[in-house]
Amino acid sequence: xxxxxxxxxxxxxxxxxxxxxxxxxxxxxxxxxxxxxxxxxxxxxxxxxxxxxxxxxxxxxxxxxxxxxxxxxxxxxxxxxxxxxx
Amino acid sequence: xxxxxxxxxxxxxxxxxxxxxxxxxxxxxxxxxxxxxxxxxxxxxxxxxxxxxxxxxxxxxxxxxxxxxxxxxxxxxxxxxxxxxxxxxxxxxxxxxxxxxxxxxxxxxxxxxxxxxxxxxxxxxxxxxxxxxxxxxxxxxxxxxxxxxxxxxxxxxxxxxxxxxxxxxxxxxxxxxxxxxxxxxxxxxxxxxxxxxxxxxxxxxxxxxxxxxxxxxxxxxxxxxxxxxxxxxxxxxxxxxxxxxxxxxxxxxxxxxxxxxxxxxxxxxxxxxxxxxxxxxxxxxxxxxxxxxxxxxx
Numbered sequence: 001x002x003x004x005x006x007x008x009x010x011x012x013x014x015x016x017x018x019x020x021x022x023x024x025x026x027x028x029x030x031x032x033x034x035x036x037x038x039x040x041x042x043x044x045x046x047x048x049x050x051x052x053x054x055x056x057x058x059x060x061x062x063x064x065x066x067x068x069x070x071x072x073x074x075x076x077x078x079x080x081x082x083x084x085x086x
Numbered sequence: 087x088x089x090x091x092x093x094x095x096x097x098x099x100x101x102x103x104x105x106x107x108x109x110x111x112x113x114x115x116x117x118x119x120x121x122x123x124x125x126x127x128x129x130x131x132x133x134x135x136x137x138x139x140x141x142x143x144x145x146x147x148x149x150x151x152x153x154x155x156x157x158x159x160x161x162x163x164x165x166x167x168x169x170x171x172x173x174x175x176x177x178x179x180x181x182x183x184x185x186x187x188x189x190x191x192x193x194x195x196x197x198x199x200x201x202x203x204x205x206x207x208x209x210x211x212x213x214x215x216x217x218x219x220x221x222x223x224x225x226x227x228x229x230x231x232x233x234x235x236x237x238x239x240x241x242x243x244x245x246x247x248x249x250x251x252x253x254x255x256x257x258x259x260x261x262x263x264x265x266x267x268x269x270x271x272x273x274x275x276x277x278x279x280x281x282x283x284x285x286x287x288x289x290x291x292x293x294x295x296x297x298x299x300x301x302x303x304x305x306x307x308x309x310x311x312x313x314x315x316x317x318x319x320x321x322x323x324x325x326x327x328x329x330x331x332x333x334x335x336x337x338x339x340x341x342x343x344x345x346x347x348x349x350x351x352x353x354x355x356x357x358x359x360x361x362x363x364x365x366x367x368x369x370x371x372x373x374x375x376x377x378x379x380x381x382x383x384x
Contacts, residue, residue, distance in 0.1 A: 042356040043252035044288045050253060051295060063257040067250050 004057075005032060008075050011052045012036070015045060032072045059083055100143035107140030108162055115166045123167055123174035130163045131311040150272045150281040154346040157204035160307040164235040175237040178313040180212055185301055185317040190218075195259040195298035198266035199289055201340055205305045207232040208313045209266050210242055219243075221258045223251050223267035236313065247359055252292050259296050266303070269336065270350065271358040283348045285340075288355020290332035293324075300324050302336050304343035316343040 001009070009031040016031070016039060041049065050066050053059070053075065059082040069075045114133055118126050134141055134156075141159040149158070160176075167174040189196045200206050210233040213220040221243040222229055230242045243263070245254045255265045269289045272281035293300050302318045320327070322335050330352060337350045 041249065042288075042359050043249050044291060044355045046249065047252050047256060047292065047295060063253040067253055 001028065001032070002076075004076050004079055005072060007056050008053065008072050008079070011049060011056065012039075012072060014052070015039065015041065015049055018045075034071070036070050036072075036075075053079065057083060101148070103140045103143030104158075107134075107137060107143070107159070110137070110140070111163060112166055123172045126167055127163065127174055127176070127311070130167070131160075134159045134163065135309070150274075151202040151270060151283060152346055152348040153202065153204050154306060154344075156307045156309075156345070160311065160313075161204050161232070161235065168235055176311070176313055178208055178211065178237070178315060179308075180315045180317065182317045185319045186216075188319060189299035189301050192299050195262075195296055196264045196301055197259070197289070197293040197296070197298045198264060198301045198303050199269045199293075199336055200266060200303040200305065201270050201285075201344065202268045203305050203344070203346075205236060205307055205313050206268060206303075207238075208236040208305050208315060209303055211236055211238045212315055213264060213266070214238055214240055218264050219262065220264040220266060221245055221255065223247055223255055223265065249359060251359065252288075252355075255292070256296055259298060265298075269333070269358070271353065273353070273357060283350050284353030284357065285333050285337055285350050286355045286358035287329040287333035287352050288358065290336070291329035291355070294329060294332075300332065302339045302343075304340055306343075306345040318343070 006028065009028040012031040012034075013028065019040070046067070050061050050063070053066075054061055057079050059079060061078065061082060065078055066075075069078055111130055111133060115126055115130060118129055121129070138155075138159075142155045149155075164174065164176065186196075186198075198209065200209060207222075207229050210220065210222060210229075223245045225247040227244065229244060233242050243258070245251050245258065245265075255267075259265055267289065269285045270283055271286060272283050274281050290300065300320050302320070303315060305313060305315045308314050318339050320332060320335050321338070322331060324332060327335070333352045337352070340350065341347045
């Protein structure tokens with residue numbers, strides 16, 4: 001797992017841990033393979049996730065492109081694309 | 087807790103009274119069809135005020151936001167008047183416009199938070215008339231028709247309420263558009279006719295996260311049939327206060343500005359996003375003038 005993947009997985013885990021009854025239920029490996037749409041995030045939580053990613057990687061994400069991502073690998077591609085664009 | 091049979095009876099009688107009032111209003115409008123729209127409005131509004139016991143029935147049923155009965159009767163009258171070619175544009179009065187101008191001066195984006203009041207969509211007209219590009223987070227395309235009835239000329243830029251709405255709104259906010267939306271939502275008590283009314287603190291968190299300025303707005307219909315919009319900036323430091331404290335500050339403002347204050351509680355944004363369904367579109371399409379229904383579709 002690359003550093004980018006690890007950081008993103010940690011953010012995803014952080015969000016799932018906030019859900020009642022889900023604390024510690026998701027490992028880094030599981031986070032890599034899960035669909036973000038299955039997390040049941042509301043738009044405020046999605047915004048929180050986008051802001052955490054922006055802070056962690058010092059990038060500015062396009063909201064529409066972010067919303068199109070449904071897996072951690074999708075997010076990795078988005079982050080890497082945003083980093084190289086800056 | 088179960089609904090008391092008398093509550094159901096009172097709601098039925100209230101609905102019947104309101105429906106009868108609507109029927110008479112329709113007859114009056116048709117009978118005076120040759121008059122200009124303004125004169126027909128004056129007649130209709132006089133009728134509503136004179137026979138308000140009929141229209142007050144709206145307080146008792148289908149009024150989950152506990153809005154003022156005048157607002158419902160007013161919108162019904164507008165729908166009747168705009169059912170032909172002669173368009174009637176209601177008068178509006180904005181109070182404390184300085185709150186909006188002050189927020190604009192800061193140039194960091196504006197989030198206008200309001201309450202469902204049946205006439206709250208007048209905000210789109212307020213911004214349109216002042217040349218402020220804006221978007222609304224709402225559940226239904228009905229917001230377009232409601233806004234047009236209240237005098238909007240252009241098209242509403244709608245962000246559909248859902249699990250992506252705040253991110254889409256953030257994009258629009260960054261593009262320089264003002265965002266306005268209702269913060270309140272209702273939750274029905276299972277097995278009863280009662281709704282608890284909440285104000286979602288997530289909206290205040292959204293504004294804080296985006297570094298935007300907050301403006302509060304409440305709209306009512308006055309005794310004279312004028313749509314009054316009351317604006318205010320938060321009374322507490324919006325950069326330091328928590329979303330919960332800001333939500334309470336907004337509720338305090340609503341208690342003073344609304345003609346029908348309700349027992350608002352603070353609730354989570356998740357429930358606001360999920361509080362209604364898209365069936366609402368189909369439900370209300372039948373309530374609009376026929377010549378406006380096509381605008382309900384994307």
